[in-house]
Amino acid sequence: MKSLSVLLLVSLITLLTTGLAFSDTHHNISGTVLNGTPGFVLEGDQASVKLNVLEGIVSIEERFTTIEQDGTFSFEQVDLEPARVYVISVQYKGVTYSESLSLGELQSPIIITVYETNESSNILTFESYNVIVTGTDPQNRMIEILERVSIKNESGTTFSPKFLEDSEMMPDLLRFALPIGAKNLDVRSNLIGGQILEVDRGFAIDTPIPPTTDEPHYLEFIYRIEYEGQKIDISRNMRFGAEYFRFVVPLSSGIGTSSHLNDLGRAEIGNREFQLLETEGIEGGFFLDLFIEGLPQPTVINHINRLLNGAYIKYALPSIFVFVLLLAIYRTRKNGFNNSHHEHELKLLREKLNESKLRKNLPDGR
Helix, strand or coil, rough: HHHHHHHHHHHHHHHHHHHHHHCCCEEEEEEEEEEECCCCCCHHHHHHEEEEEEEEEEEEEEEECCCCCCEEEEEEEEEEECCCCEEEEEEEEEEEEEEEEECCCHHHEEEECCCECCCCCHHEEEEEEEEEEEECCCCEEEEEEEEEEEEECCCEEECCCCCCCCCCCCCCCCEEECCCEEEEHHHHHEECCCCCEEEEEEEEEEECCCCCCCCCCEEEEEECCCCCCCCECCHHHHHHHHEEEEEEEEECCCECCCCEEEEEEEEEECCCEEEEEEEEEECEEEEEEEEECCCCCCCHHHHCCCCHHHHCEEEEHHHHHHHHHHHHHHHHCCCCCCCHHHHHHHHHHHHHHHHHHHHHCCCCCC
């Protein structure tokens, strides 16, 4: 009987201990939603909060809650695990604002800032605009171009185009023109949500663009163009202008020309030459002429090799090109320009061009 009592006591302690450990992994996740637009207060009935618990790319749990009058919200008894990511999303007046938090970050105060919306794209500016020739395929007369834009919104409101069901008018969208004949378009951005829409001579996005905080938003797109002769025209109307504009061309792909850009010279790096053209202070609506001349042409040897091997020669841009940009920044600094914000952008350009080269399988042509 005494042995049975001891066994029951041990079993009870084990159950209690297991239950306590399990409950210790469950905590409330609480936070606050603030309206970041000056002069406006949060309208709680216009907001909803969602918690999505991820383990890797798998969604483990989803919950929804409402916001109190003081802007606070809470999810009760959430299972917290170190390997999981906790995504808190607030939808406010049709726009989603999200924070992805690790277990350690949940210990700090959670504050999600939302904004009033604005339907006018006039609140957007382009901090920088980069056009980079990433490679050419002479045998198939194809050139590949990457364009990368840094976007600023300093209005204190979120740009959010509105589509009206009964209206035939196109909303004010963030639009980008493409050269005639552009194909294989691939668009990437750090903006959340929205769609890519085909418009006349280009594309547009209806993605909401919140105010800029630490770093500008970015959008980049890559495309290919078939060419016939030795020159192509990629001129464009700079609807939003640009504080800085750069045009980078590897000389193996041609020569960049423009009556509006300053040719900062050439540099030989890794037995290859690059050209950089640049300007600053482009006003909105300015028409910028932009050409690539001296495009590589197919040769008889190329043609024979292709017939024999089913292969063709490609000239691609290695990531080392970024040093040309660094050289250009050095030169512009000598001329007194303020380029302190370029270092982070250059790092991103290097990473993205590496990624582009791998995605398109363009070898170095060595």
